[in-house]
Amino acid sequence: MSTIETAPAASGLVDVRARLRRACQDVGRVEDAVKLICVSKGFGHQDILPIIEAGERAFGENRVQEAVEKWPNLSSSYPDIELHLIGPLQSNKADAAVALFDVIQTLDRPKIAMAVSAAMRKTGRKPKCFVQVNTGEELQKSGVFPRDLSRFLQICRDEANLDISGLMCIPPVDQLASPHFALLNELAREFQLRELSMGMSADFELAVQMGATLVRVGSAIFGERRQYLSPMKI
Numbered sequence: 001m002s003t004i005e006t007a008p009a010a011s012g013l014v015d016v017r018a019r020l021r022r023a024c025q026d027v028g029r030v031e032d033a034v035k036l037i038c039v040s041k042g043f044g045h046q047d048i049l050p051i052i053e054a055g056e057r058a059f060g061e062n063r064v065q066e067a068v069e070k071w072p073n074l075s076s077s078y079p080d081i082e083l084h085l086i087g088p089l090q091s092n093k094a095d096a097a098v099a100l101f102d103v104i105q106t107l108d109r110p111k112i113a114m115a116v117s118a119a120m121r122k123t124g125r126k127p128k129c130f131v132q133v134n135t136g137e138e139l140q141k142s143g144v145f146p147r148d149l150s151r152f153l154q155i156c157r158d159e160a161n162l163d164i165s166g167l168m169c170i171p172p173v174d175q176l177a178s179p180h181f182a183l184l185n186e187l188a189r190e191f192q193l194r195e196l197s198m199g200m201s202a203d204f205e206l207a208v209q210m211g212a213t214l215v216r217v218g219s220a221i222f223g224e225r226r227q228y229l230s231p232m233k234i
């Protein structure tokens with residue numbers, strides 16, 4: 001008898017895909033115009049595999065260490081998987097992040113931009129880069145304040161030699177998301193950046209209405225988050 005547990009059905013994903021399709025239809029956008037990033041932080045192989053097998057290829061992780069422990073193994077059989085770093089990056093993790101991730105969404109200060117740039121030279125890899133904007137100007141949250149964005153983009157381009165593809169934001173939890181999505185959209189237009197990463201489980205339809213090109217959805221796909229247990233600690 002096999003002792004392998006039955007993989008959970010990807011029912012959350014089916015629902016999210018339907019919601020995304022409807023949201024795109026409602027505003028006359030094609031579904032392909034919005035990339036679904038499945039946020040798998042906290043989940044291990046047995047939860048992630050059914051989502052990969054259901055056809056999803058873009059995944060988001062918020063901690064470099066956790067991603068390094070679980071993804072190389074998972075993605076070796078699926079070379080077209082695209083990994084997004086959506087959590088804060090420390091400069092001492094820049095090499096590991098550049099080696100693993102295909103998109104780094106959370107550049108937010110010169111030191112990190114320089115570290116990512118150096119890691120790209122060292123590894124020969126060139127992940128796409130986004131700048132995280134702290135649209136709510138929350139002191140405890142990462143991200144560049146809107147008024148500092150122009151200067152930071154200049155540093156990324158001129159000093160770190162990085163191409164910035166887009167902007168990302170996480171609105172304050174206690175506020176309506178729409179003004180934050182609108183602000184991010186406005187900033188992307190002002191600086192002629194194509195990609196907009198905004199919207200999570202609770203509000204991705206709204207983000208789609210307001211121009212998101214990537215939505216980051218975790219709990220609506222995977223269910224309630226757990227503490228990720230490193231296989232090395234089990």
Ligand SMILES: *Cc1c(COP(=O)(O)O)cnc(C)c1O
Binds near residue numbers: 086
């Ligand atoms: C966890 C996380 C998400 C997903 O949140 P859900 O509410 O579970 O969809 C999206 N973006 C970032 C930056 C996150 O850390």
